[in-house]
Amino acid sequence: MSIFHDHRKLFALAGSLFLFLTYFVAIRPALVNQKNNSPLPGTEPLHGDVLAGKKIYIAEGCVACHTQQVRNVDMDKAFGSRPGIPADYAHIRRTSLWANTATLTGTERTGPDLTDVGNRQPSKDWNLMHLFNPRSVVAESIMPSYEWLFEIKKNPGKNDVIVNVPAQFLSGRKGKVIATKKALQLVAYLQSLKQAALPGDIKPQLFLYKRPEKKTTGAKGATAAEGKTLYEANCQSCHQPTGEGLAGAFPPLKGSPIVTGDNLELYVDIIMNGYDARPEFGVMAAVGTNMSFTENDVAAIINYERTSWGNNGKTVTPEEIKKLMDFVKIKAAAK
Template sequence: MELFDNHKKLFSTAALFFISLTILVAITPALNNQKNNQPLPGVEPLSEQAIKGKAVYIANGCVGCHTQQVRNVDMDKIWGGRPGMAADYALNKRTDIWRNTATLMGTERTGPDLTNIGSRQPSSDWNLVHLYNPRIVVKESIMPAYPWMFTIKKDPAKGDVIVNVPEEYLEGKEGKVVADKEALYLVAYLQSLKQAKLPDGSTAAEFLYKSVEKEQAGATPKKAVDGALLYATHCQSCHQANGEGLPGAFPSLKGSPIVLDDNAELMVNIIMNGYDARQNYGVMPAVGTNAGLTAEEIAAIMNHEKTSWGNSARQISPEEVQKLIEFVKLNATTK
């Protein structure tokens, strides 16, 4: 055949076939997906600072250890209220014409998933301390520190963001730790990572492979909920293992009038709804709501705090906690 004898016709035909196939198989479906997959209602696009923070996130290789995808398996339930979906990534755009880093879903979880970190940990104080040295707030952390994103100044300027770092982590340096723009941009990006709620009437996909405990005749009684373990999981990174928090960043629970108060309404309200009215401390997230804690688990955490570090307060029952949860929910909806 002449086609195979004429190299110009052969390569032109092959190129035309390749281009046509690319348009049909890759480009057209991509454009169609881009048109059909819209972001969920209420999702806010990244701010200018968050966009710069995303670039910092990429430059420092954070995607190598952190994912941004809640899979549809039960073990991922701690990272978000529902499995991820295409709409969660609809606002992601190319970094530029040469680089396609639209999504940072990641493939490895050496560190926790960050899909909903903006809701789980919205405090800029915590995030900045954690970036300066993760061991300050999580003793067992293997995450590298990022001290080059901060400057130690003896006389910080009026607009400087001061990070409350304990003296033992300053390695003999004098002055205050001030967050550079790079750190502030990165924190702005992390705070923007929030899993959007589905529109009213929409049903989220279920988490699969749930572990079901079968009750058997003669089986041993169910173990009591471990308040110390729950505290370590949900509270310790801010309030510390000794309950003393970090001065200027996170309040102490040791001797706290809120913890020692026999009326537990305020304490339950803070756990369920978070708290951001304190001028001297960072914002506390709604730990109980975000983590889906039960009344029994919240009671266990509260009783651990009420009886630890020298505290001696009246313990609370799960039934009492359940009534208070319903009460604070009712108050929140009527305000």
């Protein structure tokens, strides 16, 4: 055959065959997948500072240690309310014509998965402190610090975002830690990472290989022991294992008049809807609402905090908390 003696025909045939196979093996299945997996209701494409923050996330190599995929195994329950599905990534587009770093699912979990970190850790103050020096909020963290995303100024400007980093993490430097635009954009991206609810009657995949659950005693899981687990998962990163908080950033729960006092309505309101204690402390996010706490959850956390670190407050029942939660929801909706 003459084709084997004419390199131009040979390369043209090989190239045509390659393009033909590429279309049917890669391009066409991708287009079909894109058509069959439309974005979930309520989700939007990234834009503005959030999109810029994603590019910084990529540039800083965060994907090397963090995944964004909740697998259908029980151990991944800590990272999302359901296993991930293709529709979770439907809004994602390539970052540029030349760079296809679109989905950041990752391959290694040196650090925790970030699929739903916007709900798990929505605090802007915490995220900024964590970027400046992870050990300032998580003593055992092996994550590197990203101090180059911050500046230290003796006289901050009116519009500067001040990060209340404890003095022991400043290495003797004087002044206030200021978050640069890049730091704020990166945090905006992290706060945007929230797992969307499935529409209608669509049921998520089940988590497989379930581990045996520990039985609890007392009022439907409202014991201090159950509250300790909830505290460690949702509160400890800010208020610390000792309950002493961080000076200038997060208030102490040890000896707190709110924790040990009689104003239970305020206590429940703070857990469910957050609290703005500026300028003394950073803004607390609506942890209870974000994590869909039940009255049992809130009662368990209160009982743990009221009986730990030397606190000696009165314990509560889920029934008491249910009434207050209903009232707090009505009050929050009226604002």
